[in-house]
Amino acid sequence: MKVKVLRQQSPVSEPYWEVFDAxxxxxxxVxxxxxxxxxxxxIVDENxxxxxxxxxxxxxxxxxxxxxxxxxxxxxxxxxxxxxRDLKGSEITIQPLQKFPVIHDLLTDRSVIYKNLEKENIFIGEYKPGSEENGKKAQKEHVHQYEIAKCIKCGLCLEVCPNYVNGQNFFGAMFANDCYLVAARNTDKRREIKELYDEHFGSTCSKSLSCMDVCPMKIPTIASMAKLNRR
Amino acid sequence: MRDAIVIGSGISGMVTAVKLAEEGVSVLLVSPFPSERSQSVMAAGGINAVLTDCEPGDSVACHIEDTLKGGCYIAGRDSVTGLCESAEEIIRYLEGIGTVFSVDDDGRPARRAFGGQSYKRTCYCGASTGKQIVTALVMEARRLEASGKIRRGLGKCFHSALIKDGVCYGALFFDEHTGNISAEYADAVVVATGGQNALFGKTTGSTQCDGYTAGKLFTQGVELKNLEFIQFHPTTIETSQKRMLLSEAARGEGGRLFYLDKGKRVYFMEDKYGPGGNLLPRDIVSREIYGAGSEVFLDVSFLKESEIDKRIPEVRELCKKYIGLDIASEPIPVAPSVHFFMGGIAVHNDHETNIRNLFAVGECASMYHGANRLGGNSLLAAIHSGMIAAREIAGRDVVADKPDFSQAEREANESLAEMRNTKSVFPVMYIRDMAAETMNKSMGIIREEASIKEGITDIDYYLSIAEKLSYDNSVLPYFNYSLSGILTLARAVLTCADARKESRGAHFRSDFPDTFDEYAHPTIVSYDNGQYNTRLDKENEYES
Known part of the structure; x- marks a missing residue:
């Protein structure tokens, strides 16, 4: 089988394809x-x-x-x-994430993810849960928060998103989910978080939901959106 | 103290940084990667704590006794007492910062049973306790980063400590962005770099934990402890990329171990130890699987599919994804694999090393687990040790005069440039792989003098050529300069295993199968110009 890799020696050098036999x-x-x-x-190329x-x-x-x-x-x-086994065709192509600066070959600089969360002060601070839900609904809510807290900040949701460009204004699904986790775990922050969510996600998201297709942790972003849009 | 450097940003490093910052100490939190990439996210099981609403009969004293017994009575009673007494406060703290614990009907942290413990006292967050704690701590660190009290140094790799006359003043770091080595000075340095997985190649843990920091510090005069005690997890599966751990929960829910003899299943653990045999401590189960002499399987297929999906869904998913096997209908081929290091950097009860103002916390430090660790005690120790070190550092005086280490900085850069100027097709990773093969052979579940000595000969040879190896341009410079430190640590591990001529906990010698009272002390190993010297800490010099 042929393996085609998009290589790049340094952040400033030109990318090029190299093909390997495997x-x-x-x-x-992979x-x-x-x-x-x-x-x-x-290591040698196909020739x-x-x-x-x-x-x-x-x-x-x-x-x-x-x-x-x-x-x-x-x-x-x-x-x-x-x-x-799950890849179709006789050739596998491997590229670095395209929406983040390349450091070397398949390594990318995803620091914008953390910078945006830090810039907007997305943190719980103190656990102050809401009291309006109980029973089955509370259990479901707990599961939702658990699922969001599993986010690995890999950036796949940003890579696939038609609205995400480079993280200047629109921060993507990962940001929306963290917003929901903070708002749910510290109800004092609901209003403040809702504004940040609207500014950096809610007002721009075109709801393609491709983020959910690629999420390795299967985070139900649509549930976070529904709850934050409601509040 | 005014400022501190914390090296490593997993759970232990983050707790130290957060607690220091809250006490007004300015923190530089250094790591090559963000906290989400740390091994801490892989801790699945839980965190032990005897809470006020514990099971009837349970007590903190009982947790202390279980921990000391599990460690075969070579962990210090004072430090273990401190650990267990702080557990409830730690759970409250984690709840307070928003960790999503699994809860009971009253909203209190739910608890499960774990191996080697008398009562149900393991709090947990589904099947991803470590990850959930990391998420909460990342938010806490972010709160303090936003106010400037914590500064993250991402993309920085440890090079060496700045030590003069037995006092640490900072460290040198290789910066992946600039390609240079530069000095960072601080009143205190805290090492939180995790276990030494890479000595054994690909283990159940993270590939990023390589033991270099401990190995390098060792050559700079830092003493190490109990390196011979390495925990093997009994049930791991072989995949095409690494060995993966199947949670103890699979046996906790009734999973049975067997091998085939002429087509007939032999449930060897139950035959030998009775109905509870499958859930004995990890070292015993690992040794029995190893001794079975043929392929061993773990079977849960007799459980109802709905029970499997309810109780151990992550085990089913893992096997399906990585080995294409459905545990609801087939037994799982399992074997033990290296999982945790009870040994590491020797520290006093305040987590300071034998070098003043240099501290170690989390798995890289050796303190609470003795000769074997109980499941659920590593997350507890990671957090407790960070809190202890932070409290100690915050209470100390500022270091008034710091020597100038610019010459050390210059020399480190010159030496790196020299390495870079050579080229070879023979990569440093090959030597790492060969060393791992040696370690797996000599430091397996059952050890004996001849193979340990062979291991020492092999590692000594790799060490003798490590500095002469040509530079491999295609991997990070860190991989090139870290090889000697990693090999030195491997050599120290073998030396400790050779010196302990008895069997205790995770250290089993076929040539000395008994346990002897004269060895009921930790092993301390020190380095002096190429010499590896071991002694038993009979005077409890580190238990103070």
Missing amino acids: DVPGDMS AGLLDHLNYHDD GKPTTRIGWECSCLQGICGSCAMVINGIPALACETFV
Whole structure:
């Protein structure tokens, strides 16, 4: 099988495609494939020409840290839970996330995610839950908050979003969900958070909901939106 | 003190930074990656605490006793008492900052049973306790970042500590953005860099935890402790990219271990230990699986599908995703794998090392777990140790005069430039892989002198060539300069294992299968110009 990787040596150099041959089992993930290309032997391109190892990052290798977010066959995904068996065609294309500056090969600078959350002071501060819900409804609400708190800040929801450009004004689904978590866990902040949500998400989101399709943690962004739009 | 550097931004590092900042200490929180990438997010199980509304009969004294017993009585009683006594306050703190705990019908943190404990006292957040705590702490750190009390140093990798005459004044960091090594000065430095997974290649934990910081500090005079005690988790599965952990909950919910003998299932744990055999402490189950001599399976398929989905949905999902196996209909092939390091940097009860103003917290420090750790005690220790270190640092006087380390900074950059000027196709990662192979062979579940000695010979050889290796341009400079520190730590681990000529907790020697009273003390290892010296801490010099 051919593996086509969009390479870039440094933040300021030009990107270029490089093609590799790989013969790996279908149950290998793209993370495993990259490791295989880098280290099973000296790395060479499809013509046998020696080249440099492919830069990418990982930590947990099981879909819960968000390090290895990239674009695989055109779809934003985590490399460690995208399997060769599920990829169609005889060629796999791998690119870095396109909406973040490239540092090296498949490594991107996603610091804008944190800068925006810090800029708008998105933090709980003190746990002050609402008292209006009880019973089954409260349980459902608890599950929703638990799901949001699993957000790994991988950036896939921003990569796929038709409204997200570079994080200057529109901050994307990840921001909307964190807003909801803060508003739900500290009810004193509801009004303030609602304004920030409207400014950086609610007023611009065209509701394609592609963010939910690619979210590795399956966070129900639409539920966060419904609740914040209501408040 | 006025300022501090915290190295590592997982749970322990974040707690230290937050508590320091709240006490008015200015903090530089350094890590190569954001907190969401730390190993802390992988902690699934829970956090132990005897709360006021505990099970009848349970008490803090009982938690202390379980912890000391689990650690085979070589952890210090004073420090373990402090840990267990602070547990309720820690749960209150985590609730107060908005952690989404699993709750009972009254809204109180729910508790589950965990191995090696007398009562149900493990608080948890579904199947992602560590991640939920990280999310809450990231928000707390953000609150203090916004007001300028915490400064994040992302993209910075530890290089070495700035130590003079037994006092630490800061550290050198390699900056991935500038490509240079530069000095940061502070009144105190706190190391929170996690366990030494990379010594064993790909373990159940994060690939980012490599042990370099502990290894480098060791060569700079910092003493290490109990490195021979390495916890193997009994039930992990082999995937194409790493070994993955199947939660203890799978056995807690009734999962049974067996192997096949002429096509017939042998439930070896139950045969040997009775009905509770499958849930014995991790070291015993791991050794029995290892000793089974053929492939071992974990079976939960006799449970109703709805029960599996209700109680262990994450185990079903993991197996389906990574090995294409449905646990509701098939048994799971499992084997033990390296999971946690009870040993690490030796610290006193206030978490200061033998170097003044240099502290260590979380998994990289060795303190509470003795020869074996109870599930649910690592998150507790991560948070408690951060709080203790922060309190101590905040209460100390400002360091008035700091020596100038500009020469050390210059030399580190020159040495990096020298490394960069050479080129080779032989990458540093190959040596790391070979060292990991050695460690897995010599430091497995069952050890003996000959293989430990072979391991020492191998690692000594890798160390002798590490500095002569040509520079690998295609990986981060950090990987090139960190190799010697990682190998030095590996060598220290083997030295500790060689010195403990008995079996205790997670350290099992086939040539010394018994436990001896004379060894009922922690191992301390120090480094002196290429010499590795071990002693037993019989005088409890670190329990103070």
